[in-house]
Amino acid sequence: MTADRRIGTEDSASRAALLDAALLLMLEEGYASVTSRKVAARAGLKPQLVHYYFRTMDDLFLALFRRGAERNLERHAEALASDQPLWALWAFSNEPAGSALNIEFSALANHRKAIRAEIAAYAERFRRQQLDALEPLLASRGIDPERLPPVAALVLMTAVAQIVALEQGLGMSVGHAEAHAVVERYLTEVEGPRRERAAPDPRD
Amino acid sequence: MTADRRIGTEDSASRAALLDAALLLMLEEGYASVTSRKVAARAGLKPQLVHYYFRTMDDLFLALFRRGAERNLERHAEALASDQPLWALWAFSNEPAGSALNIEFSALANHRKAIRAEIAAYAERFRRQQLDALEPLLASRGIDPERLPPVAALVLMTAVAQIVALEQGLGMSVGHAEAHAVVERYLTEVEGPRRERAAPDPRD
């Protein structure tokens, strides 16, 4: 146990480059391809630098996840604070890169204990943030919380967005448009038709 | 290219043992832990046997997937032919092992082209089978196909079952019971309350 091992600084350019490379690799080829050698090659650096900046591969995955999670929580809070929080949330959940990353990190968490705990904690915090914004909104709209509890609506929306993204990645398409239409009809009922905003629908 | 490489017979006991070991490993530790060495160790055999019986790891994954897919299609047809096909389908989708395997194979397909095609083809076939059984059922019940098309109901059910299973694997629980309750209220409306059957609810 060499606990006093040296480690790179947080604001190093090489460190950021390694994280960027790892992110791209994860999106393009899956987490199993995120090896120290491939990450380094993609960043134009030597493989040993990965271990200098992150010590272990688990540390790299955690750093990557945290960087994304922080950005996500901010963007997410913005979305929920918009004039159409439900529509904004829906657009957010349907971002292809986000869904793909979600699947990868979930699969990764399946066999890396240290990462699982962190991901689960973040995901629950995320859902809480959604719920806190949604409950008053749905209540004010007179939605019957007995028939469709806000948290259930949340899980349904997330589930559809995630599964459709996953299946599209596989090349499937049956039922996707119809499922999206059902969700969007619900959103329209609650929040009115989607008003055009800066960001286009990322599904296209 | 040694195309004339020898290969083990389909009905070999060792071959079956390797597939069983691979299945367990995949469920317990994820697809990335399904390596020739680990599979062989679990089966009490030598690593080289994996390549004797399956040539490449992709071949092993494909054989594993096909074996499961065949069994699944049979059980699935049975479920859809029961007196409460929707409830049976729901129970089927909520089998923990099935959901876990689904996620693993999806993640695997994300970066193994040869496997992706096979999985996508099977999944679409599966959904078609569901749809053929469901459409007449919902029509006979007077469900408005404009409001909730059968294929959308299908995607919603599948999505909830999958995502809840995935999140539970991570240790999450927020909203799961509520989402399940919403689906089950819908099933009750269409098909009446679930009648007790041989198999218990696998969610417990």
Next chain:
DNA sequence: GTCTATACTTCGATAGAC
């Protein structure tokens, strides 16, 4: 027909040079 001996590649990780 079934399995073993073996090759070669890539992996994560550390110690030590600049």
Next chain:
DNA sequence: GTCTATCGAAGTATAGAC
């Protein structure tokens, strides 16, 4: 503070012995 030289373990796969 940053990077290089190097190691032992684990990965897939093949050729050849029984």
